[in-house]
Amino acid sequence: MSKKKPLSAAERVAFEANQDFEALLVQSAREMGAGKTRKVYTSVVAAKTLIAIAEKMPEALRAVGLDYKVPRRVAGRAKAKQIKV
Numbered sequence: 420m421s422k423k424k425p426l427s428a429a430e431r432v433a434f435e436a437n438q439d440f441e442a443l444l445v446q447s448a449r450e451m452g453a454g455k456t457r458k459v460y461t462s463v464v465a466a467k468t469l470i471a472i473a474e475k476m477p478e479a480l481r482a483v484g485l486d487y488k489v490p491r492r493v494a495g496r497a498k499a500k501q502i503k504v
Contacts, residue, residue, distance in 0.1 A: 426434060450456050473480050 447456075469480075
């Protein structure tokens with residue numbers, strides 16, 4: 420599987436200019452209502468959450484300490500699948 424290069428700023432602007440975001444939102448809402456979607460867990464969500472906590476309560480992260488180790492995946496929990504766009 421080949422990795423795709425990220426779009427340049429100009430390419431992203433051009434791509435977004437050609438999108439009908441209202442139609443995409445309506446389609447997404449219909450798919451959610453029909454149960455055709457699933458939750459996808461990514462490390463980005465965890466990172467954003469940690470950043471939000473750090474901004475609001477930096478003492479919470481200081482309390483964890485430098486010797487904290489990230490727990491391993493819980494056995495039996497399915498690995499998140501990547502959604503292709």
